[in-house]
Each structure stands twice: as C-alpha cells, then as structure tokens.
Amino acid sequence: MRVPILKQGRFVIASIQSALTDDDLLQLRDDLAAYVGKYRSKGVIVDVTVLDVMDSFATRTVRDLAQMVRLRGAQTVIVGIQPEVAFAMVQLGLELGDVATALDLEEALALLQNEAQ
Amino acid sequence: MRVIPIVSDTDIVEARMAARSLAKYIGFDGADLVMIATAVSEVARNIIQYAKSGEVVLSVVQGRARRGLEVVARDEGPGIADIPQAMIDGFSTSRGLGLGLPGSKRLMDEFMVESRIRQGTTVTMRKWLR
Numbered sequence: 001m002r003v004p005i006l007k008q009g010r011f012v013i014a015s016i017q018s019a020l021t022d023d024d025l026l027q028l029r030d031d032l033a034a035y036v037g038k039y040r041s042k043g044v045i046v047d048v049t050v051l052d053v054m055d056s057f058a059t060r061t062v063r064d065l066a067q068m069v070r071l072r073g074a075q076t077v078i079v080g081i082q083p084e085v086a087f088a089m090v091q092l093g094l095e096l097g098d099v100a101t102a103l104d105l106e107e108a109l110a111l112l113q114n115e116a117q
Numbered sequence: 118m119r120v121i122p123i124v125s126d127t128d129i130v131e132a133r134m135a136a137r138s139l140a141k142y143i144g145f146d147g148a149d150l151v152m153i154a155t156a157v158s159e160v161a162r163n164i165i166q167y168a169k170s171g172e173v174v175l176s177v178v179q180g181r182a183r184r185g186l187e188v189v190a191r192d193e194g195p196g197i198a199d200i201p202q203a204m205i206d207g208f209s210t211s212r213g214l215g216l217g218l219p220g221s222k223r224l225m226d227e228f229m230v231e232s233r234i235r236q237g238t239t240v241t242m243r244k245w246l247r
Contacts, residue, residue, distance in 0.1 A: 019134065022126040022162075052151055053133055055158040056216050084151040092155060092220035093206055 003028045005035055011043040011112055012036065013105070016050055022057055029065040036072040043112035044069050047105065049080030059094040066099040075115050076100065077108040118176040121161075123192075124169075129161040132173040139175050140186050144246050153186060153244055156221040160190035160240050163217050168194020168237065178243060185226070185245040193237040200230050 001024060006013045012035050014028060032044050046062065048054065054062075066076035077100045081089075102108035119139060121132045136157040137150050145153065157173065164171035171192030178187045197203050204222070209215035218240070222228040225242040232238040 019130050021130050052137070053154045053158050055155050055162070056213065056220065057158075057162060060213075082151075084148040087148050088151045088155045088224060091152065091223045092159070093216045093223075094220070 003031070005031060007035075007039050007041070008109075010041055010116065011045060011109065012039060012041045013045045013047065015047045018050065019053070020051070020058070022061075025058055025061040029061055029068065032065055032076075033068040033072055036069055036074045042074050042116045044074055044076045045079055045105065045108045045112070046076065047079045048085075049082070051085065052082070054081065054085050054089050054094070056092065056094060059089065059096065063097055063099060066096075075112060077102050077111055079103070079105055079108045118174065121173045121175070123161050123164045123171050123173055123190075126162075126165060129158055129165065132161040133158045136173075136175055136186070136188060139177070140244070143177055143184055143186055145186070145244070149244065152224040153188075156224040156242060157188055157190075159217040159221045160188065160242070163238075163240075164190060164192045164194070166211055166213070168192030171237075180245060183246050185243050187241065187243045188225075190240040191237065192239075196234040196236055197230065197232040197238055198234060200232060203230070 003014050003016050069076045079102050119135055133154040137154045140150055140153045161173050174189040176187050178185045202208055204219050206219045207215040225244050227243040229241045
C-alpha cells in the first residue's frame with residue numbers, strides 16, 4: 001500500500017497508515033526523495049506511529065531514506081516510534097544513526113522550523 | 118498450528134501478523150508481542166533473501182508449567198556454511214545489517230539453528246509466557 005504524502009508549507013509529511021511490505025518501504029523512500037525536489041521542501045516527516053514492527057530492513061530503509069533526503073538538501077524527522085518498538089529495536093541491535101526523531105508531529109515540526117531558520 | 122508459506126515480501130508481513138495474533142491468543146502482551154513479531158519478520162526475511170522460498174510454522178507449546186509460542190522457519194536453500202559466524206552481530210553474506218539471527222536470538226527465549234549446505238536451514242525459536 002502506497003503511503004500518502006502531504007505537503008505542509010516547506011515540509012512534506014508521510015503518514016504511514018498500515019503495516020508495510022519491503023517494497024512499500026522502498027517505494028516510500030523513493031517517493032520522498034522525489035517529493036523533496038518537486039516541492040523544494042526543506043524537511044521531511046515520517047510518521048511511524050502505527051508500525052508495530054521496525055525490523056532490520058525497515059530500519060535500514062529509514063536510514064537510507066534520511067540519507068537520500070539529506071543529499072537532496074532537506075532534513076528528515078521520524079515520528080512516533082512506540083515504546084515497545086523502541087525496546088525491540090534495541091534488543092535487536094538496531095540504530096537509526098544520526099536520523100532525527102521526535103515524539104509527535106508537533107515536536108517534529110518545531111524541530112524542522114528551528115533547523116530551517 | 119499455522120503454516121505460512123513464504124515466497125514474497127508480503128508473506129513476511131503475513132507471518133509476523135499471524136505470529137502476533139497467535140501470541141496474543143496464548144496470553145502474551147505489550148513488548149512481548151512486538152519482540153515476537155520482530156523476530157518472525159527477521160527469520161522470514163532470511164528465507165526470502167537466501168533461499169527464495171520456505172515456510173514459517175507457528176504453534177502453541179506446553180512446557181512444564183507454562184505455555185509458549187514456537188516458531189519454526191524452514192527452507193531448502195543454500196544453507197549456512199558457518200553457523201557460529203552467522204550468529205555474530207554485524208556479520209552478513211548479503212548486504213544486510215547482519216543482525217537478523219543474533220538479534221532474533223536476543224528477542225526470544227530459546228533459539229536453535231540447524232543447517233546443511235545445499236539442503237536448507239531450519240530456525241526454531243520459542244518464547245515462554247512469564
């Protein structure tokens with residue numbers, strides 16, 4: 001299922017609605033890299049609140065996504081990683097590297113607005 | 118018992134959802150459900166990545182005083198040449214992060230790998246209700 005992407009001022013917001021397959025995740029990565037150019041966005045927010053699993057593939061794809069967006073001149077913030085998901089990620093040994101995270105959309109927007117100034 | 122054939126990436130999602138729902142039925146909750154679903158996702162992806170196809174078998178197991186969930190991920194792929202090496206964090210023969218097997222072991226209570234070159238791999242893992 002394709003993830004809907006909304007434009008919000010200078011930012012784009014991808015709000016994941018359901019469990020994603022590997023192909024869905026790769027599609028999201030490519031869509032976002034393209035959107036950043038199309039809308040001249042300065043920031044990308046990916047809302048993963050509904051995801052009940054962030055496994056090694058999802059984590060690597062999110063890291064790649066953030067790196068691609070950075071190379072396109074914008075910042076990425078991952079929003080809404082659930083506490084149980086965070087726990088499982090740590091057990092699995094997964095890291096998001098230097099990808100920014102925030103608890104909710106409001107915090108993510110504030111973070112990006114600060115960066116953009 | 119539930120058998121989920123694994124032939125494409127949508128089956129990985131199917132397997133972890135089935136595992137989550139059986140685990141919930143057994144009585145697991147919260148972090149345990151996420152850990153089980155994540156471990157199943159890792160072993161199911163290994164099947165796609167290395168063997169192209171296989172199956173995940175989920176069942177309820179009865180220990181001496183407690184119930185648990187057993188996950189068997191089986192394929193007839195190339196096999197793992199060096200299992201101790203495959204269990205080291207960060208080791209991967211593909212472009213993966215090399216955390217699938219050692220990570221899944223940390224997420225579950227019991228974890229076994231049997232493998233024969235050119236015959237296949239079977240990963241058996243269990244989690245017990247506390």
